[in-house]
Amino acid sequence: MTPKTLVPGHTIGIIGGGQLGRMLALAAARLGLKCHIFCPEDNAPASQVAHHTTIAAYDDVQALADFAAAVDVVTYEFENIPADSVAVLAASKPVYPSAKALAVSQDRLDEKSFISQLGIAVADFYDITSAETLAHALQQTGGHGILKTRRFGYDGKGQWRLSPDSDLAEVMAQLDGQPAILEALVEFEREVSVIVARDLNGHITCYAPIENQHENHILRRSLMPAQVSNAVAQTAVQLAEKLATALDYIGVLSIETFVTVDGLVVNEIAPRVHNSGHLTQDACAVGQFEQHIRAISGWPLGDTQAHSDAVMTNLLGDEIDQWADWAAQANTAVHLYGKEQAKAGRKMGHVTQLKAK
């Protein structure tokens, strides 16, 4: 569909009702734009703050078509949307990021191939379709590696860390025929992400690289600025810009990298706002959520310079009960997502602590 500049009063359609959709909707509201959420759940975090919600399955073609008819542009907060659903939406309204960007990031094999073909380093990776291809790949990597389903994994789900001691038959049974890749292990000093935005005219802005600390495969803490040299920071920004341009990307794109002795290695890309970018809400005049809304709405991109240094800590599961302690801290912003059940490991909120630069 033809790109369109939204004006105040126009409506953004968001596929997905979680915390990313919620913070996108809050950012859109600041700009006088309305949001219409599409998700299967009642009382989803995003619905609580949006103008409208369509409650339907992600493959409900009629509901998708009605939703698209009711909004001015469509975006999404997670990458596991069926391609057929995107096609239905794209038939009547612009969908950003595009189906192409979505397809690349939905499949780890396609993603790694795409990045690699741009001359950007990724972990050595192998297409795994059988016990034989797995055994052969492990020979190349010295018996170590991470087996990942090509699709639908997140926060360590759908992943198996393999060593020469692993019971490969058991792993193949758990994989249960799903297409997968084996990635060689990468020795890294730290993990750094880059949040890049590209607008309808091809203009690109990047926030300064952000350092991430994981626990149990879940993001625990992010810091800006990342503790890396200027040269590494510059390289990280350049590869983010290269990826956004190569994907002809519209919106916010998130790139996770490993800092190694041999340079930066891209771990994965996400065609959306990202947990590590949450601190930009509080550390910059325009955060990642508003930046995404601006990009897909044909607005000028916002200034990405940070007025403060920042540390973001996720509140996982019943850590949300610590909200009052966090709220009492100096220079601290608390963000809670309106989720009813605090399951273990579930992202219930986050806090950002600011510090003068």
Next chain:
Amino acid sequence: MTPKTLVPGHTIGIIGGGQLGRMLALAAARLGLKCHIFCPEDNAPASQVAHHTTIAAYDDVQALADFAAAVDVVTYEFENIPADSVAVLAASKPVYPSAKALAVSQDRLDEKSFISQLGIAVADFYDITSAETLAHALQQTGGHGILKTRRFGYDGKGQWRLSPDSDLAEVMAQLDGQPAILEALVEFEREVSVIVARDLNGHITCYAPIENQHENHILRRSLMPAQVSNAVAQTAVQLAEKLATALDYIGVLSIETFVTVDGLVVNEIAPRVHNSGHLTQDACAVGQFEQHIRAISGWPLGDTQAHSDAVMTNLLGDEIDQWADWAAQANTAVHLYGKEQAKAGRKMGHVTQLKAK
């Protein structure tokens, strides 16, 4: 009603659906709290981002009672709520700020008397009930002064600037029997406001004083920090704390003052968040809207220190059409209110420009 600490998932009832209610609702959403708006208009700015809306007249007793039953605490975004309506609400739920604070600020004569009795300077003022009392008061002020209705004025409405040339019969005709006060003119260097918050335990926090520039009786621009000496800033904060304590106030209280050669003179107080405090959203980790939500919810008050200097400019009427120019500025946050009609002088949005301190 007994004070109550709200937890994420609880619901705040807000009387009024304008931009202040909208920004209160957005601030509450960040904390995982829900909002239920009560206002007579369909598609009000606040409703667009709130969980629920009751559309009813402000004196609809049944609707008010049902609304109070559905929420955990009640607050408001404007001071002209009928006292009887507040009584209905307060019968079933805590209402903050209290009926007393509301009553004092609803009536300019009561307000000036209250402030004056605390030993805080206000303009000389006179109770005007007739042409005779007006003529007598003008003798005291040398023929100059500002006649104001005791109730319901804002942005210069219900005000007449009087001089020895004024046609007093005509003015009395326009006043049409409404109770009024005459205020002597105050010669001032600048106007400064203080946004103070007091919580359920009597703790008080103040943002740094903010300087305000008016045009045609409407706020044009606010600046933080105000260009005043430390001594003046300290005095402004002290009198704000004194007023909040004397009113046994819960929530955000806004105090407008004149800086004169003889010290600070209080112009008026507003029992709510205030246009001049909008810049705290972008210049502080916790802005005035969240501070109010925290105070009335039994949460710890947030840190009021500013990470940046800030200038806030109101977008009035068709100035909202300049949104794209503002959005392209460095270090600038744009806030638009979702209002459909851009009438002359109507507050349609504001922008905050940040600068390193």
